[in-house]
Amino acid sequence: MSSTPLPALARNAPNGGHRIELRGVSSGYHGKRILEEISFTIEEPAVYVVLGPNGAGKTTLFRTIAGILNPYSGSVEIDGVDINRHEARTRLQYLSHIDGIPDALRVEDALRFYATVEGATAEDIEAVIGKLGIQELRKRFFSELSQGQKKRVSIARVFLQERNIYLLDEPTANLDPKLAREVRDLVLGLSKDDLVLYSSHNLFEAKEIGKYVLALRAGRIGYFGPLSELRPAKYIIGVRAEGTEGVLASSSKKGDYYLQELAGPEEVPKLIAELMAKGVQIREVKEMENPLEDLFT
Amino acid sequence: MDSGIPSLTWTTIHRTLVIGRLYLAIGTGVSLLLTLILVFGAHSSTAFVQTFPLEVPLFAVLGSIGGLMTFTSDRTKGVFEYLIAYGIRPRTLFINGLLSAAALTGLILGFALMVGLGLAAAEGVLLTPDLWKSIVLYTIPMSFAGALFTATVGMIWSSLSSPRTGINSPVGIAPMVGIAPTLLVLIVAETGPSSQFYYVTVGAAAVIIVGVVILLGLSGRLMGRERFVSPL
Numbered sequence A: 001m002s003s004t005p006l007p008a009l010a011r012n013a014p015n016g017g018h019r020i021e022l023r024g025v026s027s028g029y030h031g032k033r034i035l036e037e038i039s040f041t042i043e044e045p046a047v048y049v050v051l052g053p054n055g056a057g058k059t060t061l062f063r064t065i066a067g068i069l070n071p072y073s074g075s076v077e078i079d080g081v082d083i084n085r086h087e088a089r090t091r092l093q094y095l096s097h098i099d100g101i102p103d104a105l106r107v108e109d110a111l112r113f114y115a116t117v118e119g120a121t122a123e124d125i126e127a128v129i130g131k132l133g134i135q136e137l138r139k140r141f142f143s144e145l146s147q148g149q150k151k152r153v154s155i156a157r158v159f160l161q162e163r164n165i166y167l168l169d170e171p172t173a174n175l176d177p178k179l180a181r182e183v184r185d186l187v188l189g190l191s192k193d194d195l196v197l198y199s200s201h202n203l204f205e206a207k208e209i210g211k212y213v214l215a216l217r218a219g220r221i222g223y224f225g226p227l228s229e230l231r232p233a234k235y236i237i238g239v240r241a242e243g244t245e246g247v248l249a250s251s252s253k254k255g256d257y258y259l260q261e262l263a264g265p266e267e268v269p270k271l272i273a274e275l276m277a278k279g280v281q282i283r284e285v286k287e288m289e290n291p292l293e294d295l296f297t
Numbered sequence B: 001m002d003s004g005i006p007s008l009t010w011t012t013i014h015r016t017l018v019i020g021r022l023y024l025a026i027g028t029g030v031s032l033l034l035t036l037i038l039v040f041g042a043h044s045s046t047a048f049v050q051t052f053p054l055e056v057p058l059f060a061v062l063g064s065i066g067g068l069m070t071f072t073s074d075r076t077k078g079v080f081e082y083l084i085a086y087g088i089r090p091r092t093l094f095i096n097g098l099l100s101a102a103a104l105t106g107l108i109l110g111f112a113l114m115v116g117l118g119l120a121a122a123e124g125v126l127l128t129p130d131l132w133k134s135i136v137l138y139t140i141p142m143s144f145a146g147a148l149f150t151a152t153v154g155m156i157w158s159s160l161s162s163p164r165t166g167i168n169s170p171v172g173i174a175p176m177v178g179i180a181p182t183l184l185v186l187i188v189a190e191t192g193p194s195s196q197f198y199y200v201t202v203g204a205a206a207v208i209i210v211g212v213v214i215l216l217g218l219s220g221r222l223m224g225r226e227r228f229v230s231p232l
Helices: A058-065 A107-118 A122-131 A147-158 A177-190 A203-209 A265-277 A291-296 B008-019 B021-041 B045-063 B065-076 B079-085 B090-122 B129-160 B170-191 B194-222
Strands: A020-029 A032-042 A046-051 A073-078 A092-095 A165-169 A195-199 A212-217 A220-226 A235-242 A257-262 A281-287
Touching: A020 A058, A032 A058, A032 A073, A032 A212, A032 A220, A046 A058, A046 A203, A058 A073, A058 A165, A058 A195, A092 A147, A092 B079, A107 A122, A107 A147, A107 B008, A107 B079, A122 A147, A147 A177, A165 A177, A177 A195, A177 A203, A203 A291, A235 A265, A257 A265, A265 A281, B008 B021, B008 B065, B008 B090, B021 B045, B021 B065, B021 B090, B045 B065, B045 B090, B045 B129, B045 B170, B065 B079, B065 B090, B065 B129, B065 B170, B079 B090, B090 B129, B090 B194, B129 B170, B129 B194, B170 B194
Parallel strands: A046 A195, A046 A212, A092 A165, A165 A195
Antiparallel strands: A020 A032, A020 A073, A212 A220, A235 A257, A235 A281
16 A cells, blocks of 8 residues: 555545645654654545554544644645634534543533634524434533533534534544444535544444545555445455355355355355355355455554 | 623633632632631731731632643643634633633632621721731732742643642642742741832732743743643
């Protein structure tokens, strides 16, 4: 995989001109560089999944794009405006992996606190409380909430004001599966018109919602491109079937699935046809490996 | 701005009152206790007149720690990250911390003076012109100067250090640091000629305030935004 700067993805996409552009960005903390020479441009409304092992620089990347960290070199522009200008800050929303809700406030007061900063109205607060279904939490102190409830409140804050660029650092961490699904649906809804950078350690989630993948490795871009173009080193599918005697019986198994190594997904129909021709009753065929796993190796 | 939405500064002050309520209670409580001892326990008015104006700034410094606690908590919990992402400048975060400390100081000072002077007057202690002069030229300026100095040093210190809790943290040590210039001024003023007392105290308060302003100015230059990122 290349670590050299990649060209912009889908530059001519009809998205109303929203753009994140990083040019030669090196960034980090207290003089220690975490990100090295990061360059990319994204313009097409979509979910861009940011992946990488712990310490690869995902959170540093989000903080740098959000203007929280000042790059040691290079530039960050939002819609062509330098991130250090207030005008650029008002075009994006940032969700940290930390809750970021002040102490000693009830939920509705915490939302009022951020509404103050964002210039949102009381009506906006009511709207996000309804949208995230946190009516029953509004009078409770934030410190009394469970981790999942805290995350919901933190996410609610992001939707106080509509923006066109969303930086979401592990938005579904600590959420139960039902709420995580709701958040993913919300993000997918956003991605129709907006740019969404989304980090996650859940590769299945990443594969489900991401259109593009930006993989970081030791502070550099390891891969940046469409998720659909990612191919695992080995393409292995599992076949759950009956009547496999003499056909699949010698294949290795994982649970109920007979494993078959193919050159790629284009060979799946051919395999199915061959198995059916030999009298195998196929119940299910599924990919056994997530191509995103290779980005962590 | 919607009329139902309070300002960021007011919200910060309000939170400071909640977060620092224990220090506020200790500051006012100890001040009240000493007042009671001076008014009811001492056998002469002189003890109150000479001691009361000098001790109040020490309690004001102690009671204003809530401003620093709020600042430290906001940094650790990632609140500052969000505020900076929204375009709030770090200097504004410092100023809000100082205003919160000043608000707490005002509360303690107001309480201590009203209760102290009220009790003294009720018990027949003569509130002499010298007492009023001491309050105006020493108690009030040194209370604010000491509290703002404590808050400034504490905020810079906590921004430059890893988060710690307990007495070994900036919040734990700041009161001692903050009280130091107040005590030093007192010692210098008391050892000098009495005619110079107020010149020394007012001058010292002014110097401390100037120091706070300089530190505030330097903080914007010396501390990058990364200092406000949560270490969690």
